Amino acid sequence: MKSLAIGEEVTLIDEKRNPIAILTLNDIFSYDREYRASQLFGTTDRNHPGVDAIYRRMGDTALGGSLKLLGRMDWGPFEKLRLEPKDTWKMFYEGKNFRSVAGFITGANPLHRGHEFIHKNALEEIDGLLIQPLVEMAKREYTRHEFRMLSYRSVLDTYYPKGRSMLSPLRVTYIFAGPRETVLHALIMKNYGCTHALIGRDHAGIGEFYDKYASHTVFDEFDPKELGIAIRLFHEVFHCTRCSNLATGQSCPHDEKYRVHISGTGIREMLRHGILPPKEIIRPESARIAIQGIQSKGLDENDQSISPVGQTIKAIFPFYSERKNLGGLKRSEPLDWDSLTKRDLE
């Protein structure tokens, strides 16, 4: 590092030492880790995976300059399904003559009814829909991406208008920057030719680090012209038994006790227990494929499930501690979430 000077070229390599790009140096500088963390992630807490990565993986000196890409990164099993922005632009505006396209970038979960609600709403007003599941590995607990793609495919084939709904994997490294990552995703959608970005609740959320709607409010800081893509924000979607429909707090007036929550994490946990969640929150076409690709249930040293069953039930069926059935009679004593077992889940 010490021998490097401005104007020199550096070859960047991958883990197999294959050359990926040439960096022409125009800047060599040191930086403050704490400042970088607070500016990028809004926190300096080491429990935040992005903050931790700054301390764990980054060196003391940073290099800046222009990059010349030598070759495309191979996307492994997804290479065949890969679409480049030049492909999508051509497809949308020459092949299909769309006037508008809604983009949707989605993380670790199999396709559920909450996603579908957002997609179908968009398809009412927008010509095309481009769904891009992220296929970068982040945590081990996730559904394997190959199965997640198949789960999407299966639902799209049966329930989405043909010719207007497109599916293509997206490999970008997770930054774990919450709301700021949401803005980045909107810009990626724009680069792929989308005119609208569909943003759900807690897009790119990381545990409790950001407010549930931080990925919505962050867009208040930008002028729509500056972003170059229209943003469509969606509130949390749930199934309401009184509406007998999927809904959000924007359109359903009913009480919490009538609602089944759609929690991606909750769905994943149910699948890990080998149980198909209700069809109101995830279509069986999606769940039965996803269940094959799910990482088996994590156990701690006492053979207890790492994520307690009670938390899974609470995430999807918040009424359960007070009532056995949706809208049913009240229990004499509310149940303690921590005391619930797999039998309650069934």
Ligand SMILES: [Zn+2]
């Ligand atoms: Zn309702």
